[in-house]
Amino acid sequence: xxxxxxxxxxxxxxVAQLRAFHGTATTQRARVQKVAxxxxxxxxxxxxxxxxxxxxxxxxxxxxxxxxxxxLVNSGDTHTAPGSVVTxxxxxxxxxxxxxxxxxxxxxxxxxxxxxELQRYVDGVDADGxxxxxxxxxxxxxxxxxxxxxxxxxxxxGPAATGLLMSLGPDGFLALPxxxxxxxxxxRGKVTLPNGSAVEDDVLAQRFLRxxxxxxxxxxxxxxxxxxxxxYGAVAGRxxxxxxxxxxTQLAQSAYDHVGDGHGVGLSQVLRYGTYPKEFLLDVGDxxxxxxxxxxxxxxxxxxxxxxxxxLDLAAFGMGTEDKGGHYDPFVGLFEAMxxxxxxxxxxxNPDAGGKEAQRRAHYFFQERTWDHDGFNAVAMxxxxxxxxxxxxxxxxxxxxxALARWRRQAxxxxxxTSAGVHHLALRDPGEEKRRIGDQGKDSxxxxxxxxxxxxxRVAAGVNTPTDPKGARGIGVVDPQATWLKGYPPGAAFDVDxxxxxxxxxxxxxxxxxxxxxxxAEFNAARLQVAAQHYQDGTSTFRDAVTGAAGxxxxxxxxMGAHLETRAEHADDHAKAYMTxxxxxxxxxxxxxxxxxxxxxxxLTAGGSxxxxxxxxxxxDNQVRDDEDLQWNAREDVRVEVALxxxxxxxxRTGFSESAVQSDPAAxxxxxxxxxxxxLPDDVKAVLNDLDGSFAEGAANxxxx
Numbered sequence: 275x276x277x278x279x280x281x282x283x284x285x286x287x288x289v290a291q292l293r294a295f296h297g298t299a300t301t302q303r304a305r306v307q308k309v310a311x312x313x314x315x316x317x318x319x320x321x322x323x324x325x326x327x328x329x330x331x332x333x334x335x336x337x338x339x340x341x342x343x344x345x346l347v348n349s350g351d352t353h354t355a356p357g358s359v360v361t362x363x364x365x366x367x368x369x370x371x372x373x374x375x376x377x378x379x380x381x382x383x384x385x386x387x388x389x390x391e392l393q394r395y396v397d398g399v400d401a402d403g404x405x406x407x408x409x410x411x412x413x414x415x416x417x418x419x420x421x422x423x424x425x426x427x428x429x430x431x432g433p434a435a436t437g438l439l440m441s442l443g444p445d446g447f448l449a450l451p452x453x454x455x456x457x458x459x460x461x462r463g464k465v466t467l468p469n470g471s472a473v474e475d476d477v478l479a480q481r482f483l484r485x486x487x488x489x490x491x492x493x494x495x496x497x498x499x500x501x502x503x504x505x506y507g508a509v510a511g512r513x514x515x516x517x518x519x520x521x522x523t524q525l526a527q528s529a530y531d532h533v534g535d536g537h538g539v540g541l542s543q544v545l546r547y548g549t550y551p552k553e554f555l556l557d558v559g560d561x562x563x564x565x566x567x568x569x570x571x572x573x574x575x576x577x578x579x580x581x582x583x584x585x586l587d588l589a590a591f592g593m594g595t596e597d598k599g600g601h602y603d604p605f606v607g608l609f610e611a612m613x614x615x616x617x618x619x620x621x622x623x624n625p626d627a628g629g630k631e632a633q634r635r636a637h638y639f640f641q642e643r644t645w646d647h648d649g650f651n652a653v654a655m656x657x658x659x660x661x662x663x664x665x666x667x668x669x670x671x672x673x674x675x676x677a678l679a680r681w682r683r684q685a686x687x688x689x690x691x692t693s694a695g696v697h698h699l700a701l702r703d704p705g706e707e708k709r710r711i712g713d714q715g716k717d718s719x720x721x722x723x724x725x726x727x728x729x730x731x732r733v734a735a736g737v738n739t740p741t742d743p744k745g746a747r748g749i750g751v752v753d754p755q756a757t758w759l760k761g762y763p764p765g766a767a768f769d770v771d772x773x774x775x776x777x778x779x780x781x782x783x784x785x786x787x788x789x790x791x792x793x794x795a796e797f798n799a800a801r802l803q804v805a806a807q808h809y810q811d812g813t814s815t816f817r818d819a820v821t822g823a824a825g826x827x828x829x830x831x832x833x834m835g836a837h838l839e840t841r842a843e844h845a846d847d848h849a850k851a852y853m854t855x856x857x858x859x860x861x862x863x864x865x866x867x868x869x870x871x872x873x874x875x876x877x878l879t880a881g882g883s884x885x886x887x888x889x890x891x892x893x894x895d896n897q898v899r900d901d902e903d904l905q906w907n908a909r910e911d912v913r914v915e916v917a918l919x920x921x922x923x924x925x926x927r928t929g930f931s932e933s934a935v936q937s938d939p940a941a942x943x944x945x946x947x948x949x950x951x952x953x954l955p956d957d958v959k960a961v962l963n964d965l966d967g968s969f970a971e972g973a974a975n976x977x978x979x
Contacts, residue, residue: 276368279361280344285337292334299327336370339434342424343377346384371433375516378428378437385421385438386446392418392457410461418454419465419478425485432496436516439493444524445532451486451543452536455479455593480594484547491548494521522557529604530565530578538579542607543593550611555618559608563635566605576643579603600648609652612659613718619660620687627683628690628750636691636749640698645712654715658722661692665725667761667870685763689751692726693766697749700772711779720786723777724793725876728754729765730773731797731822734829734972739767756822757815758804761870770975778833784851787834791855793876794830795911798823799861800872802919809925810957817961820916824965825972827856827908832976838969842907843900850898853907857897860911861918861932897939905969913949913962914942926954 303320310317340362347362364372391414398407428434439447458465458475465478473481497517518524529538545558569578579602593601601607612619623639624632645653664684670677699719702710711719723730729752739752754762781787805819828838836849845853898907914935920926928948934941952959 276364276366277361278340278364278368278373279359280340281359282341282344283358285341289334289338289341292330292337296327296330296334299323299330303327332370336373339370339374339377343373343380346377346380374428374431374433375437375440378431378434378439379441380437381421381424381428381434382438382441382446385450386442388414388418388421389446389450389453393453396453396456396460410457412463412466415458415461415465415475416467418457418482419473420468422478422482422485423468425489426481429485429488430492432492435489435493436497438489439521440516444521444528445537447486447490448525448528448532448537448540448544449535451483451540451593454482476595480596483543483594487544487547489548490544491550493517494554495549495551497521520557522554523561526558526561526565526604529562530569533578538604539593539602542601542604543597545604545607545611546596546601548611549614550618552615552618552621555608555612555615556621558604559612559618559622562604562608579605603647606648606652609656613652613655614659616659616663619656620663620684620691621660623657623660624687624691624694627687628694632690632694633749636694636698640695641701645715648712648714650712650715651718654711654718657691657695658718661688661695661722661766662725662876664688665692665763665876666873667763682764686751689726689764689766690749692722693751693768694749695722696766696768696776697772700769700775709779710775713783716780716783716786717789719776719780720783720790721876723780724790724797725873726766726768727793727797727826727872728756728759728762729768730777730830731826732765733768733770733773734826734975735822736971736975738770756801756818757808757813758801758819760804762873774833774976777830778835781830781834781852782848784848787848787851788855790830791852791857792859793872794826794852795856795859795915796862797872798826798912798915799859799919802915803922806919806923806925809920809923820912820961821965821968823912823915824908824968825975827911828905828969828972829976831904831908832973836904838905838908838973839903841901841903842898845904849904853898853904857907857911859936860897860914861936897942908969909962909965910946912965914945916958916962917945917949917954920954920958928953 303323306320307317309315310320344360344362348360362376364376366372392410395408395410395414400406401408428438442450458479461475464472464474466472494517497515525541529541531537541558566576566578570576609619612622623635625635626632639653640657643653645651664681665688666685668678668681670681672678699710704710732752739750750767751764752767753764754760781790801819802823805816808815810816830852831838831849834846834849834852836845840849842850842853899910917926917928918932918935921928922932928945930941930945930948935945936942954962
C-alpha cells in the first residue's frame with residue numbers, strides 16, 4: 275500500500291490548465307490540417323503531435339482522478355476538501371489504474387453509506403417525536419446527486435467501474451436502485467447538483483439508473499479483458515483478476531435471495547443499459563432460469579418477481595423517467611441486454627443445437643411465461659436478435675471446411691430458434707382478448723419474420739412443414755432450393771398454421787405491417803433481379819419468381835384477414851399500411867443488389883424497437899389506389915417490379931428511370947400506362963396475365979388457421 279499526498283487546489287488548477295491547453299492545441303491542429311489539405315500540402319508536422327496531445331489528456335485525467343479520490347476519502351463529498359493538502363492510500367503501486375481502482379472502491383463505499391442513510395428516511399424517521407415522519411433532508415439528496423455525477427463521469431472507465439463493483443459486491447450494487455428510487459420519489463422536488471444546477475427527482479433517478487448500467491457493463495467487460503484466468507487472456511502488465519468468474523451468477527442469486535427488497539428490479543433496471551460480454555449475460559440468464567424453475571417447483575406458482583412490485587409499490591411509479599413499472603422482472607432487463615448482444619440470445623435460447631434444453635427453454639419462455647408487464651418487448655427483442663445474428667450468407671473461403679462447418683452450425687442455431695419461436699408463440703393461450711403477443715413485441719417479430727422472408731415465401735407457395743406431436747417438424751431448419759436463393763443459409767421450417775397465427779397477429783401493428791410490406795417488395799425485387807438473368811434460358815426460374823411475388827403478397831394479406839376483392843379505401847388500417855409499405859418500395863433492390871444483400875441489410879437492422887426505422891427511404895404514401903381492390907393494387911406492383919427487373923437486366927427499355935417510378939406517382943402511372951399498351955414481350959405478358967391463380971393460391975394458404 276502506498277500513501278499519496280496531494281495539493282487539491284494546485285492540482286485542480288493544473289487539470290484545468292492542461293485541459294484548456296489540450297482543447298486549444300487540438301482545435302488549432304485540426305485547422306492547420308484542413309489548411310494543408312486544401313492547399314495540397316503535407317501536414318506531417320502537426321500530425322505527429324497526436325501522441326503528445328494524448329499524453330496531455332491522460333495526465334489531466336489521472337490528476338483529476340487523484341483529486342476526486344482525495345476529496346472522497348477525506349470528506350465524503352464530491353467537490354470540496356477539508357484542506358489544501360490531503361492524503362489517500364493506493365493498493366500496490368501508484369499507477370493511474372490503481373488510483374482509479376481505489377477511486378471506484380471509495381465511491382462504492384460512499385454510495386453504500388448514502389444508501390443506508392436514505393433507507394432510514396424511506397422506512398421513516400421521527401427525530402422530534404411528533405408522530406410524523408421527518409422529510410428527507412435536502413443535503414442528503416444533494417450528496418446523492420454528487421455521487422450520481424461521479425457515476426456518470428466514470429461509467430466508461432474500466433478500473434473505476436471495477437473498483438466500485440468490488441466495493442459494493444452483488445448485494446450492495448443491486449440494493450441501490452430501489453432505495454434511490456424510493457428516496458427520490460418520497461422527496462418529490464428538485465435536487466441540486468455540484469455545479470449548482472437543479473434537476474427533478476425522477477430525472478436524477480433516471481440518470482442514476484443509466485450510469486449504473488453503463489458502469490456495470492464497463493466493469494465486467496474490463497475485468498474479463500484483463501483477468502488472467504478468463505477467456506480473453508492476459509494483457510501485458512496485468513496479473514490480477516479483480517471480479518470473480520461467476521460475478522454474473524452472483525448477481526442473479528442476489529436478485530433471488532433478496533426478492534421483495536428490490537434486488538430483482540435492481541438487476542433488471544441496470545441491465546437495460548450498456549453492452550455486456552456474452553459470457554456474463556449467459557451466467558446471469560442460466561442462474562435466473564434455474565432459480566425461477568426452482569421457485570415454481572417449490573411454490574407452485576410463477577409469481578416470484580412480482581414480490582418486488584407488491585413490497586415496493588413499483589407499479590405506482592416505475593423507476594426514473596423511462597419505465598412505467600414493467601422492469602420489475604429481471605428477465606426483461608436481461609433480454610433487452612441480449613437484444614444488444616445477439617450471440618448471447620442465440621446461445622441462451624438454443625444452447626444445445628435444438629436439444630432437450632433448447633426445447634425446454636423455447637416452450638417455457640415463448641409459450642408459457644407471461645410477458646404482459648412489458649408488452650412482450652424484451653423477449654421479442656431477444657428472439658429477434660438470436661434468430662437474426664447468424665442468418666447470413668457464408669462470408670469466407672468455400673474451401674475452408676472448418677469455417678464453412680462453423681457457419682452452417684451457427685446458421686442452423688438461429689434458424690432453429692426462429693422456427694421454435696414461431697411454433698411456441700402460436701401455441702400461446704390467446705386469453706379473453708384473443709392476443710398471444712403484446713403490442714410492444716410486434717416490431718421485433720416483424721423484423722425477424724421479414725428476415726426469414728424466403729421461408730415465409732415457401733409457406734405462401736404451399737410448402738408446409740407441419741408439427742407432429744413430438745414437435746420434431748415445424749421446429750427445425752430447411753435448406754433453400756430456389757435459384758435466387760443460391761448462397762442462402764439454412765432457413766426456418768415453418769408450419770403454415772403456426773406462421774399464419776404469428777404473422778397475422780404481428781401485422782395488426784401498423785408500423786410492423788408497413789415494414790413487412792416494404793421488405794416484401796425488397797425481397798421480390800431481389801429475386802426478380804436474379805430471375806431476370808434466367809429469362810429465356812429454358813427453365814421455369816423467371817415464371818416461378820413472378821408467380822411467387824404475387825403469391826407472397828396475397829398470402830400476407832390473407833394472414834391479416836384481408837380479402838383481395840376489398841377496395842383499398844375500405845381495407846383495415848393494417849392491411850392498407852402493408853400495401854402502402856410495399857407500394858412505396860416497389861423495385862427497390864437492396865443497396866448492392868441481390869437476395870443475399872437483402873439478408874445482410876436485414877441483420878444489420880436487428881435490435882428492437884428502432885429496428886423498423888433503420889434503412890427507411892423517403893417514399894410517396896399515395897401509391898395505393900383507393901378506388902381499386904387490393905388484388906388490383908398488388909398486381910400493379912408486381913407488373914412494375916417485373917418491368918424494372920427486366921430493364922435492369924437490359925432485356926427491355928421502358929423509358930422510365932427507377933428513381934422516378936419509385937418516388938413520383940405520376941411517373942409510376944405513366945409506366946403503368948406503358949405496360950397497358952402491350953409493350954412487353956409476349957411471353958412476359960403471358961406470365962403477368964396468369965397471376966390470378968397465384969393470388970388465389972397465396973390467399974388460400976394465408977387463410978388457413
